[in-house]
Amino acid sequence: QLAAAGGADPALVRQAIGGGFAGSKVLEVHGDRMVRGDFAARATASVQLKDMNNALDAAAGAGDYQLPLTRLTRDLYASLCEHGGAGVDHAGLFLEIARLNGRASDPLA
Numbered sequence: 118q119l120a121a122a123g124g125a126d127p128a129l130v131r132q133a134i135g136g137g138f139a140g141s142k143v144l145e146v147h148g149d150r151m152v153r154g155d156f157a158a159r160a161t162a163s164v165q166l167k168d169m170n171n172a173l174d175a176a177a178g179a180g181d182y183q184l185p186l187t188r189l190t191r192d193l194y195a196s197l198c199e200h201g202g203a204g205v206d207h208a209g210l211f212l213e214i215a216r217l218n219g220r221a222s223d224p225l226a
Contacts (some may be wrong), residue, residue: 118214128152147208156209165207166194 169191
């Protein structure tokens with residue numbers, strides 16, 4: 118989203134960062150899906166939300182251990198699910214970021 122908003126080609130950005138420390142199987146697989154706009158469910162956003170809630174519940178049970186990035190991610194998944202994205206692939210979090218930035222009609226614009 119940020120790359121496209123700045124005029125860069127998301128596919129080229131993904132390729133450029135893939136050779137450094139950001140290179141990973143996640144970037145390879147999910148990054149490609151995001152660039153292509155393929156959010157067909159493999160593991161759904163609703164399942165990812167459940168997992169985020171479980172992680173936060175476990176942290177709370179461990180003496181109110183704080184996981185601020187997990188909470189932020191959980192909130193983004195909750196919003197995605199609330200806005201009709203519960204059944205998309207968990208890589209579809211990209212769609213929620215697009216929606217938050219007024220780009221919901223074309224997440225790659």
